[in-house]
Each structure stands twice: as C-alpha cells, then as structure tokens.
Amino acid sequence: MTTAGIRPKAEVTVTTEWDGTGRVALPGITDPASVAPRDARELSRQFFRRLAELEEGTYAHQYARNTLIEMNMSLVRFAAGRFRGRGDDMEDVVQTGMIGLIKAIDRFELSREVEFTSFALPYILGEIKRFFRDTTWAVHVPRRLQELRVELAKAREELSSRLDRDPTVAELATLLNISIGEVTEAQLAANGYNSSSLDAALTGDGPEGGEAVLADFIGVEEEGLRLVEDFHTLAPLMAELSERDRRIIHMRFVEEATQAEIGERLGCSQMHVSRLIKRIITRLRQGMLGELGCA
Incomplete structure (x- = not known):
C-alpha cells in the first residue's frame, strides 16, 4: 500500500523482516532518500520504535538503521547548507555531516520526548564544525x-x-x-x-x-560560553513573540513559577498554560533550527 503524503517515488509498503528469532513487521520503503522531511519525521518514530526492540546485528536491525540514515539525509543537507560558500567541496561537508547523523541515530531514544531533528542537528553541526576546524586556518588570517x-x-x-x-x-x-x-x-x-x-x-x-x-x-573551560551562540540566536526570536508569550516564558523560566501559578495570574487553567508553553517552545525551537521559513 502507499502511505499518504509520501512522494510517489518513495512508495511505502508493509513488509515482513526477520530479526533472527521471529518476524517483525516494518514499513518497506523503496527509496528512503526521497521521503519528504515532513513524512520522514513520522516514519522515523516508527523505525526508532522498532529499532529499540530488535537485536543488534540482525538483518532487521540493519534494515531499520540504514533506512533511518537514508530518510534523514535531508537534515544533513540542510545543516551543510549553512556552510555553503566557504570554499570547501560541499560533498565533503555532507559526508562529514553524515557521521554526526549516524551518531545521533545510534544514541537517540524515543523516551527523550524530543523530535529527532532537534536531537540530531547538534551532532551533525558538531561534526561539520570539527571538519572546518581541522582543515582550515586555526585563526583568521588575511x-x-x-x-x-x-x-x-x-x-x-x-x-x-x-x-x-x-x-x-x-x-x-x-x-x-x-x-x-x-x-x-x-x-x-x-x-x-x-x-x-x-x-x-x-x-x-x-x-x-x-x-x-x-x-x-590553561584555565578551566567556561561552560557558559557554549550558550552564547544560542542566546544570540534566541534573542530576535523572543522579540517576535507577543507580550503575553514573553510574559509566560519569563514567569516560567525566570521566576520559576509553576504552571498552576501562571494560570492564576492569567486567569486560565493549568492545562491551558501547559499548551501555551509547549506552543511557544516549539516555535522558538523551530526558529533556532531554521524551520519557520520552511514550514
């Protein structure tokens, strides 16, 4: 059968793969690399769920892992695009980013309750930045x-x-x-x-x-320095929020007020506050990942 939303080229069928001890049903994808990013997210959840159940080294485990890698290659290309114009062969940059993607797949757990894209991007960018650090000048020289x-x-x-x-x-x-x-x-x-x-x-x-x-x-590493880039990225995104959304974020993460306390101040239920916070954080995360303009 064909899953709705998948490009025709990436036909999805339900097939049966062996794990060495029994049969495990996994979605069969003829061309994982052509799956659209939006569809790859939902399919990735299915494959990660199966991957956690499969024994490492079996054919089914290898199939699930390889499919996850191919389905999420677009995330590597997105990350590599940030470094376009630096004079290096983009194919080398993409191949380096693939190392980060594979590391992320091997370490990701659905129990983290975060999108795989959010989890994987730091791994991919880290490998690419390490590539530039190791192959270019250590400091800027004219x-x-x-x-x-x-x-x-x-x-x-x-x-x-x-x-x-x-x-x-x-x-x-x-x-x-x-x-x-x-x-x-x-x-x-x-x-x-x-x-x-x-x-x-x-x-x-x-x-x-x-x-x-x-x-x-030399002195010890200052952990706070790692947050500088994130703060610079987050500041304009915070400025785009409404006054109420900024107030909610301030109460929750600066004043450390509970959702129930925020609800009392805003005149709404704790459940509604929870939904508001989740929506705001999702928007900020998408902005930091550069996804708002692509949605």
Whole structure:
C-alpha cells in the first residue's frame, strides 16, 4: 500500500523482516532518500520504535538503521547548507555531516520526548564544525598573507638548497622582491595555520610528576560560553513573540513559577498554560533550527 503524503517515488509498503528469532513487521520503503522531511519525521518514530526492540546485528536491525540514515539525509543537507560558500567541496561537508547523523541515530531514544531533528542537528553541526576546524586556518588570517606564506615556503626551500643553510630574512625579502617587514609578517601569520591540541604532550615535568599536556597550563573551560551562540540566536526570536508569550516564558523560566501559578495570574487553567508553553517552545525551537521559513 502507499502511505499518504509520501512522494510517489518513495512508495511505502508493509513488509515482513526477520530479526533472527521471529518476524517483525516494518514499513518497506523503496527509496528512503526521497521521503519528504515532513513524512520522514513520522516514519522515523516508527523505525526508532522498532529499532529499540530488535537485536543488534540482525538483518532487521540493519534494515531499520540504514533506512533511518537514508530518510534523514535531508537534515544533513540542510545543516551543510549553512556552510555553503566557504570554499570547501560541499560533498565533503555532507559526508562529514553524515557521521554526526549516524551518531545521533545510534544514541537517540524515543523516551527523550524530543523530535529527532532537534536531537540530531547538534551532532551533525558538531561534526561539520570539527571538519572546518581541522582543515582550515586555526585563526583568521588575511588572504594576502595566506598566499605569501606559500611563496615564502617555496623561497626558503630554494635558498636553503642553493646556500646549503637556512636563508636570512633579508635574503628571502630580496628573492621575493618584498620588504623585510612583509617577510616577518608572513612568518608570524604562518603560526595561525596549525593549532596545538590541548592534549599535546609538552616537555618537562607535569603535574604529580607525570607527562604534562597543554591543557594543564590553561584555565578551566567556561561552560557558559557554549550558550552564547544560542542566546544570540534566541534573542530576535523572543522579540517576535507577543507580550503575553514573553510574559509566560519569563514567569516560567525566570521566576520559576509553576504552571498552576501562571494560570492564576492569567486567569486560565493549568492545562491551558501547559499548551501555551509547549506552543511557544516549539516555535522558538523551530526558529533556532531554521524551520519557520520552511514550514
């Protein structure tokens, strides 16, 4: 049979898959990658529910897991689109994001009571950001200096071979027909191409006589810094809410008032307050995920 809302290309039928001990009915999808994002959400719930019941390593478990991966590839493409124009091959970015998607699928549980898209996006974005961190400059350096760094490396190699020693700054400047100051600036800029890992071993004695690493000599990580980006994204979304919605959010999450207390102030039932809060949070979450404009 065909499930309503699924594009014709992604025909859905009820098929029977084996789990090694008995039969487990799973929706059969001829082309999971072509399932529309809206339909993928409901189908994903069905597959996650089955996945939790299946034994890992069985054919049925592999089928459910692979189908979830293919159905949610559009989420990876959506996340990768945020990095379009950075000069890297988008196929590499998408493939990197797929790693995050697979991690999210393996760790997701329906009991979390959150949409899989909300759960998976941080994993996908994390892998993509790690990709850019590992393959690009550690700090921002002007393109002029990036290009000069390459020319400087070639000049140093040429002069070292010719002179049988390391060339001086003046000799490099003469060969490249630039000033000594520009050579020095390019050498300093080259330090920004690679960053040292916080786990990199350092010479000398570390704490308690063990091997020292860079992280031992810097301050602790401030957890609040992770929230800065979220706050910047959330602020304009909060501004778009009505005065009553902002008041409800303030009472619930700033004043930490209960839903019953909020209902008394607003003159409505606790159940109605619960629905209002859920609606507001859903709207804010969609805004942060960039889904409002796509709805």
